[in-house]
Structures are given as C-alpha cells and as structure tokens.
Amino acid sequence: MPATPPPAHDGADQNPTAPRPDSSRGTLGDAAVVPAYAPVPADRPRRRYAVVGTGHRAGMYVGAITGEHADVAELVAWCDPNPTRMAYHDAEAGAALGLSGPAGLPTYAPEDLERMIADEMVDVVIVTTPDVRHAEYIARAQAAGADVVVEKPLTTTAAGCRTVTESVAATGRDVVMTFNYRYAPRNSTLREVVAGGEIGDVTSVHFEWVLDTVHGADYFRRWHREKASSGGLLVHKSSHHFDLVNWWLGDVPTRVYASGGLRFYGDANAAARGLGPRPERGTGVSGDPFALDLRSDARLDALYLQAEHHDGYLRDRDVFTPGITIEDTLSLVVDYRRGATMTYSLVANGPWEGYRVVVNGTEGRAELDVVERGTVLLDDDGNALLDPSAQVDRAAQAAGAGGTHGAGGAGGEDPRLRPNGERLLVQRHWHAPREVPIPAGIGGHGGGDAILLKDVFRRDLRLSDDQLGRAAGYRDGLRAVAVGIAGNASLATGQAVRIDDLDLGEQL
Numbered sequence: 001m002p003a004t005p006p007p008a009h010d011g012a013d014q015n016p017t018a019p020r021p022d023s024s025r026g027t028l029g030d031a032a033v034v035p036a037y038a039p040v041p042a043d044r045p046r047r048r049y050a051v052v053g054t055g056h057r058a059g060m061y062v063g064a065i066t067g068e069h070a071d072v073a074e075l076v077a078w079c080d081p082n083p084t085r086m087a088y089h090d091a092e093a094g095a096a097l098g099l100s101g102p103a104g105l106p107t108y109a110p111e112d113l114e115r116m117i118a119d120e121m122v123d124v125v126i127v128t129t130p131d132v133r134h135a136e137y138i139a140r141a142q143a144a145g146a147d148v149v150v151e152k153p154l155t156t157t158a159a160g161c162r163t164v165t166e167s168v169a170a171t172g173r174d175v176v177m178t179f180n181y182r183y184a185p186r187n188s189t190l191r192e193v194v195a196g197g198e199i200g201d202v203t204s205v206h207f208e209w210v211l212d213t214v215h216g217a218d219y220f221r222r223w224h225r226e227k228a229s230s231g232g233l234l235v236h237k238s239s240h241h242f243d244l245v246n247w248w249l250g251d252v253p254t255r256v257y258a259s260g261g262l263r264f265y266g267d268a269n270a271a272a273r274g275l276g277p278r279p280e281r282g283t284g285v286s287g288d289p290f291a292l293d294l295r296s297d298a299r300l301d302a303l304y305l306q307a308e309h310h311d312g313y314l315r316d317r318d319v320f321t322p323g324i325t326i327e328d329t330l331s332l333v334v335d336y337r338r339g340a341t342m343t344y345s346l347v348a349n350g351p352w353e354g355y356r357v358v359v360n361g362t363e364g365r366a367e368l369d370v371v372e373r374g375t376v377l378l379d380d381d382g383n384a385l386l387d388p389s390a391q392v393d394r395a396a397q398a399a400g401a402g403g404t405h406g407a408g409g410a411g412g413e414d415p416r417l418r419p420n421g422e423r424l425l426v427q428r429h430w431h432a433p434r435e436v437p438i439p440a441g442i443g444g445h446g447g448g449d450a451i452l453l454k455d456v457f458r459r460d461l462r463l464s465d466d467q468l469g470r471a472a473g474y475r476d477g478l479r480a481v482a483v484g485i486a487g488n489a490s491l492a493t494g495q496a497v498r499i500d501d502l503d504l505g506e507q508l
Contacts, residue, residue, distance in 0.1 A: 154477030165505030200363030
C-alpha cells in the first residue's frame with residue numbers, strides 16, 4: 001500500500017516532505033513584518049507573466065498570480081519540455097480563476113522561449129527549472145526583452161554567474177531573487193538585532209542546519225542528487241543560508257574552506273551498513289521509511305508519476321542507489337570582508353529538522369533556535385509520518401505507554417522533549433539574557449513566503465521603504481552561490497578558496 005498521505009498543502013510552495021510547523025500556517029501577519037501597499041491604480045495594466053519550468057516549485061507562483069495578486073499580475077504562458085506538467089498547472093490555474101475547465105494558456109518548448117516572449121508580450125519570466133538551467137534562461141529572457149524572477153539558487157557554477165552578470169550589464173533588465181527565508185520573521189528579527197548594534201561588531205557566526213531523514217532524504221531521490229544539475233547541497237540548499245548570513249551581517253564572503261562527503265546515503269553506505277538489496281524507486285514500496293510513494297500525494301502523482309513517460313524522469317529514486325554525486329555531510333569555514341568568520345554545518349540525515357544560529361559580537365551574543373520538525377515517527381506499516389499533529393498524538397500515546405512507537409527506541413524516550421518552535425535570545429556582556437519577541441508571519445518557510453510574494457508582485461506599490469532590506473537581486477544571488485561554488489572547489493582541492501579567484505563576472 002502507498003505510504004501514509006501527507007496533510008493537505010498549506011502552501012503550494014511546500015515540498016510534501018518538508019516540515020510545516022505552526023509558524024508556517026499563519027494567515028494574519030504582524031504589521032512589523034508585513035509591508036503596507038497602496039491600492040492598485042485603476043488605469044494600471046497587469047504585468048504579463050510566463051512560467052518556465054512547471055514542476056512542483058512553480059505552484060507557489062501560479063497560486064499567487066491566480067489568487068492574491070491577480071489584480072496586478074496575469075499568467076499568459078507555460079514553457080516546459082513536459083506537456084503533462086504544463087497541463088497540470090493549466091488545470092490548477094483554471095480552477096483558481098473560477099473557470100469551468102483549464103485556463104487554456106499557450107504552451108511552448110524551451111527552445112521557443114524567445115518566440116513565447118514576443119508572441120505573448122511577456123513582461124516577466126518566472127524561472128523554476130532545475131538549477132543548472134537558471135543562468136541560460138535568465139540571459140535568454142532578458143535578451144528577448146523580459147525581466148526575470150528566479151528561484152534560488154541564481155546558478156550553479158562560476159560560468160553561470162558570468163552569464164548572468166554579462167546579461168544584466170548588456171540588457172539592463174531586472175532579476176529578482178526569491179530568497180524567502182529573509183522574509184521569515186524569526187530571521188528578519190535577528191537581522192534587526194544585529195543591525196541595531198545590541199551585540200556590537202560581529203566577530204563570528206556559527207550556523208548549523210539539520211535536515212531530517214524525510215526532507216533531507218528527498219534531495220537524494222530527485223535530480224538534485226547529481227551535482228552537475230544542482231551544484232550539490234552547498235549551492236542548491238545552502239545558498240539560502242549563506243544569503244541569510246550575508247544579509248544579517250551586511251557583509252561579503254571572501255574565503256571558503258570546506259570538508260564533507262557522502263557519508264549516509266548512496267549505495268556504498270547502504271552496503272557498509274548491511275541494508276541489503278534496495279528497490280530502484282519508492283512507488284509501490286511500503287514499510288520503508290526511506291521510500292517515497294508518489295501515489296501518496298496527488299500533486300506528486302500528477303506532476304511526476306503521470307508525466308514520466310514523456311522524459312523518463314523518476315522523482316522517487318531510492319536514496320541508496322548508485323549515481324549520487326552530492327554530499328550529505330558538510331562543514332565550512334567562511335571569512336568575511338570586515339573580519340568575521342562563520343563556521344557552518346549541514347547534515348541531511350538528522351532525526352529532527354531545524355537550525356541554530358549563534359552570532360557573537362564585541363558587546364554580546366544572539367542565539368536563534370528553530371525546530372521545524374522535532375521528530376519523525378513511523379506509522380503502523382513502517383512508513384514515515386509527515387503530519388506534525390499526528391506525531392504529537394502518537395508521541396503522547398507512546399509516552400503514556402512508557403516508550404515511543406515504531407521509530408521509538410528505549411522506553412522513556414519522549415519525542416515531545418523537542419517541540420516545534422523558535423526562540424531568539426540576546427545576551428549582552430554582564431547582563432542576563434532576554435528573549436526577543438518574534439512577530440507572526442504568513443504562509444510557508446517560517447511565515448515568510450506570502451510576504452515575499454507581496455514584494456515580488458507589488459513592490460512598486462510599497463508605501464515606505466523596507467528598513468530590513470529584504471528584497472534581493474542578482475548581486476545577492478551571486479554572493480550566496482559564491483560561497484557554495486567556492487566550497488565545491490575546496491572539496492575538490494582540499495584547499496581554502498578565495499572568492500575573488502572564481503571569476504564570477506564582477507566583484508562582490
């Protein structure tokens with residue numbers, strides 16, 4: 001039987017394997033973090049958007065354009081090599097717009113991108129393709145006369161960075177980077193603390209990110225498992241984190257030393273731990289917490305299982321099969337221009353998911369602790385439970401019975417000991433610590449997604465400037481991927497790498 005279905009999506013952006021903690025479920029954000037916007041002028045035409053890359057990630061933008069931001073944005077075309085995926089989103093758009101059937105938007109193959117922009121009079125191209133194609137589509141769209149909104153990461157290689165910088169210089173067209181973690185209130189509140197000078201000048205940062213064996217494993221099922229496609233987790237995933245540090249500090253990374261490897265997933269590790277024969281894919285497998293059955297999620301079934309006959313792409317590869325070329329365990333030391341140093345750790349096989357940030361300064365210290373999914377338990381069939389509410393109920397039952405169930409362990413272990421939540425503490429020298437209140441956000445990724453989308457689609461209607469500087473452009477994208485690209489070079493050479501030596505097309 002298929003694995004236990006995840007809960008209904010509370011945001012089309014969220015991968016079904018990602019945690020959806022309470023902070024992601026808010027619908028009424030605090031005015032401290034949600035900007036105010038002017039009404040749309042009656043004579044203002046809507047901007048015309050086309051989506052390039054119609055996988056799961058496109059859903060966030062399709063939902064925004066056909067929903068809250070339909071008064072300023074209009075969806076006019078799809079561009080993807082897979083007709084089934086385009087048809088899925090077209091049907092979703094039709095339903096959101098209240099039509100009796102699909103939206104009926106024109107579809108284009110990737111080689112016809114320029115013709116699409118001309119024929120459909122596209123103002124903005126939204127790029128949600130595999131990472132390795134981002135730079136190419138940015139440059140082609142800009143040369144054809146369109147601005148670009150691009151998912152992170154900006155690109156995966158130094159050559160890709162040069163392509164983007166040269167395109168922006170030649171065309172003068174805009175690139176919006178969707179760094180949604182900047183908009184999560186817990187992260188923007190830390191930015192306020194650091195920028196406000198309460199801890200003095202920053203001397204060092206420690207940043208630890210833990211992906212659990214549900215969400216973390218998912219990067220080893222998909223195209224992300226191939227470094228040539230994703231740049232590895234240092235680029236695909238960690239660019240979020242490196243951007244946060246760059247933004248928190250208002251500084252620029254200069255040198256990177258990296259160490260790490262594939263130490264948990266992959267066929268060699270499976271053999272070393274005696275895991276036995278593994279299936280090629282997860283669909284049809286039950287009782288294996290590392291398997292993802294695409295039939296258990298309607299969106300994944302429609303976008304991938306029903307679409308794979310067009311291109312052969314398998315969304316549910318087993319995480320212990322051969323062919324994985326990315327790392328699951330990574331550590332970095334990063335130097336910054338003004339003298340601070342960051343130590344960074346990423347693991348993709350933790351028993352819980354969340355992150356810890358410590359910022360040390362000349363006047364004190366700030367500590368942000370976030371638990372997005374405190375434990376992963378198994379259902380009665382041995383499949384991973386993804387719904388946090390179900391986990392709480394099961395944890396309570398297990399604790400009452402004197403132990404955990406399924407994924408449990410020895411009696412007395414209680415998953416409720418690591419509750420989901422977030423806390424920001426600031427402690428100045430010779431003072432007691434104080435807890436800094438974190439305002440409420442809206443939507444996924446820690447309450448930041450819906451706020452980001454407001455800025456993406458109606459930034460010019462803001463009633464005041466954003467004192468937090470959350471909006472990101474291509475230079476922010478460069479500074480984020482620069483750390484990952486340098487980290488990959490350091491992994492290959494065993495040496496520290498200076499970012500200025502990467503030739504990214506312009507100085508950071």
